[in-house]
Amino acid sequence: MAELVNKKVDKIVNEDDDDDDEQEMPPLEEPKKEEEEDTSLANSDVTTKYQEASKIAQSTLLDIISLAVPGTSIVEICRAGDQMIVQRASLIFRAKQKSKHIEKGIAFPVCISVNECVCHNSPLTTEASVTLKEDDMIKIDLGVHVDGYISVVAHTHIVRTPVPVPEGDTPPPPPPPPVVTGPRANTMNAAYTAAELAARLIKPGNTNKQVTEAIKKVAEIYGVNLIAGTVMHQMKRYIIDGNKMIILREEGDQKAEDCTFEQFEVYAVDVAMTSGDGKPREGDARTTVYKRAVDKTYKMKMKASRAFYSEVSKRFPTLPFTLRAFDDERSARMGVRECVNHQLLLPYPVLYERPGDVIAHIKFTVLLLQSGTVKVTGIALSDNSTQYVSDNIPPLPEDLQTILSATTVVKKKKKRNNKKKTSGGEKDEEEA
Secondary structure (H helix, E strand, O other), X not given: OHHHHHHHHHHHHHHHHHHHHHOOOOOOOOOOOOOOOOOOOOOHHHHHHHHHHHHHHHHHHHHHHHHOOOOOEHHHHHHHHHHHHHHHHHOOOOOOOHHHOOOEEEEEEEEEEEOOEEEOOOOOOOOOOOEOOOOOEEEEEEEEEEOOEEEEEEEEEEOXXXXXXXXXXXXXXXXXXXXXXXXXXXXXXXXXXXXXXXXHHOOOOOEHHHHHHHHHHHHHHHOOEEOOOOEEEEOEOOEOOOOOEEEOOOEOOEOOOOOEXXXXXXXXXXXXXXXXXOOOEEOOOOOOEEEEOOOOOOOOOOHHHHHHHHHHHHHOOOOOEEHHHOOOHHHHHHHHXXXXXXXXXXXXXXXXXXXXXXXXXXXXXXXXXXXXXXXXXXXXXXXXXXXXXXXOOOOOOHHHHXXXXXXXXEEOOOOOOOOOOOOOOOOOEXXX
């Protein structure tokens, strides 16, 4: 009996196997993957967002310069600048449907650093107010993003009392810009020259080492020093400090991994030079600018810290922010301590050179498009309200002069037309 059962089972199995051979099942279709969004400059929509962020950054910088007059409070200028960014960003890409809402606003809070103060000075409204004085040399630094696509800019400006414009139908021409010589001129000219060299060297196929070496030569020629710790970063969506970087001053552990620039990348050209030793240190000013460390976790003990960090995670999940952005600055000051102690937040400390040292800080954003490296923010030295004249400075080496003589692509105003967008957003560029 058992043998009959086994034979019957074998027959059924064999018949099933035969059926499988005769009726082969069609292969299962793999589920279709959602097409990944192209967040590079190869996508013309991405290029447009970078350009729109750059317009806001540039206009805000110019308006801050007009506000920076003797007697004006630094914190009030910073607040006004942040408000300009938020307000202007709110007027673009306004979606009618919540599902299509695009985040936009501050990518780096407005900082105004005076004289020997190098960077990151963004004071709180609850602290003693410091006002600008005639002939102060200030560094203005800010950033804007549209849908996470970031544009940054920094500029060095000498504070002066505005010249009154006489009334009348035909006012006289404006007076010539004041002339500055000595360490201020050397430091400014060195910073601008180095930044322009970097803009021309940051192109597909070149390396970060080429930029570092060229900038070092400029500093030596002008007899100034590079600010240690200054780094140019590649920028990506919601990432202001990408892995690809260019370090200005290599020494000790401060070195950058070799990298090659590629088409459709975005970089912040960031140059800071000084007549001092270039080794800034923290001073008495409170650190107010921070960035969330997205790879860190810690269960905090203080209620104030938990509430503060929860708000940070919602409002500023990836980009830098200032404690001034919180309604209760006192609670923010309390909550930030534990977050920093456990490395949940990365501080941007306020740094200083020695009193009397001259610092020049220049920063602008470049896009590596098919047509070339496009500079979308920044003020040219020739457009400055001050004329900087360096004395007894030897000419640049021929190789650097050749690089500087090469044309770059600069952003110009769009003309209204019905032309279709092109890949990389190249239709509104011109050579310079």
